[in-house]
Amino acid sequence: MAKTLFEKLWDAHVVAQEPDSPAVLYIDLHLVHEVTSPQAFEGLRKRGIKVRRPDKTFGTLDHGIPTHDRSLPILDEMAARQIAIMEQNCADQGIQLYGLKTGADKQGIVHVIGPELGLTQPGMTIVCGDSHTATHGAFGALGFGIGTSEVEMVLSTQCLLQRKPETCNVQVNGTLKKGVTAKDIILGIIAKYGVGGGTGMVYEYTGDAIRAMTMEERMTICNMSIEGGSRAGMIAPDETTYNFVAGREFAPKGAAWDKKLAWWKTLPSDDGATYDATYSLDADVLEPMITYGTNPGMGMHITDRVPDPAKIGDLSQRKALEKALAYMDLTPNQPLLGHKVDVVFIGSCTNSRMSDLRQAAEMLKGRKVSPNVRVMVVPGSAQIKKQAEREGLDTIFKEAGAEWREAGCSMCIAMNGDQLQQGQYAVSTSNRNFEGRQGKGGRTFLASPLTAAATAIAGVVADARSMVN
Amino acid sequence: MSNFTSLTSKIVPLNAENVDTDQIIPARFLKVTDKLGLGEQLFCDWRYNADGSPKPEFILNKPEMKGRQVLLAGDNFGCGSSREHAPWALAGYGFRAVISTSFADIFRNNSLKNGLLPIIVDKDTHAQLFSLAEEDPNTSVSVDLATQTLSLPDGRAVRFPIDSFSKTCLLNGVDEIGYVLGMREQIEAYEAR
């Protein structure tokens, strides 16, 4: 029978399936960070058991660590304690940690370093106590976020109890116009199908626009699957994928590579495979996207005007929009172009890779950021930071008046002191614009790195297409 | 794992769609290394002013809401981050069940593992519950997991879905990790493939 990419991966990982029970699914790669794991390690200690496969478990410090000078002590006592516990847990259990003291040269945001180190490979099941694990699906892997109880289960058994989700074919065809990016595609999909559109489903992104993309662009798309309600987003592997993985530290080598490659090539969905649903987005007509509200589905073309709740028939949707606009202090029908901004944040597991930084740097080169705006550039990993510095991007950012920081989640989640102040507006390349996500009372416009860089220069929300260098 | 059989409680109506886990428990409270005490910070930024005083208009701060165990929430409750701190905070506050038209997948899984029952009802029942709560703030419902029924004040009983495995685990307080640990042979056989 013709199978989808998802079905092939699912079938290949079922360890046991009892009637009326969820499948016991084998996990090939378990990524762990400091925030969602301490209670899970504690659970193992209470049971008196060790991590079953420390060789398939990798840790990083990303959410809570400062992104300023790393030689300074961490002032936040609770964050420092959480980090110390993570270091201890990894040491006790023989888990490789990319942190401050060990593996610091490869530390970074969990979803950035997995692919960078070659840990992320096609055909794998990958989990992490983090909803953006969907990112890894860009490689034709099944990656999804889990809760801490499930982290404990995977640490204990290398398996997870899972009910089989449905599948949705998300077709993206056409050619992006200049100045329109992968970020705009995923924001477009979420705006069209809503933040709950993918609940209970796994997205597979297909179509020629996806095929034409680099791995970094594919990661940006899969990363935000969860913002559309889908726990996992996948893209079938192809030559672009294999070329990216080949030669990386943990990628198979020699005969092992050949064997894996032969299997990976069987993974793409078969002709005639069926999905439970089909969604689509036309890349030809897409414009740069920006969000105006308090969930990632409240997005529009950057040249559009903020929608009017009075024109929405559904009562609860109208109320939701009214509430969002009140929080954002926006009025119906106003344009966002030209709206004041206090902070520009370029970073996060959505857009902190080399191509994102290069795009932003190209825009900022020889220009100055507006004196009214704080601009933070936070690379996704220590290796990206180093590479960017080799290319002189750090100099471009600094000369333009932007902050060039150490790798981490930073203002995406505002746990480490990098945060918006009450009432401030940010254009952010991250993935969530929930109330208070980037700091209590802060207001977030999600957009692409191009839009972020253009806004940094203009000091107000700006359309990058009008200022291309 | 905590179990769930049945309960009767007045409801707390929270009429907002797409309530994300950042609202349920803001990220700055995720620096804890245990599961306890998060109930205090549940819905923190909706519940408290900057100086820490309660916002009187927020539903949880109305004196009559104290001690209620059922939250009636809008569609797609629990979206966003995978933080299990969200059900820890809800359960820590004292909620045992949440009623909505749909739940985000990870939140739903996390809740089931913490004795917090996500109850999915159809749109009409959902709307009816909200209007009942508006007419009579002391509206109460009964939940019985064994028969998968939610009983409304008018005597109507609505059946809600739950997969049989989760139901058995909740009813009997089954330790799911213990269950999978018991499959060692199968796991080893898989690893040997």
Ligand code: SF4
């Ligand atoms: S960058 Fe943001 S979304 Fe990504 S893992 Fe970190 S906190 Fe989560």
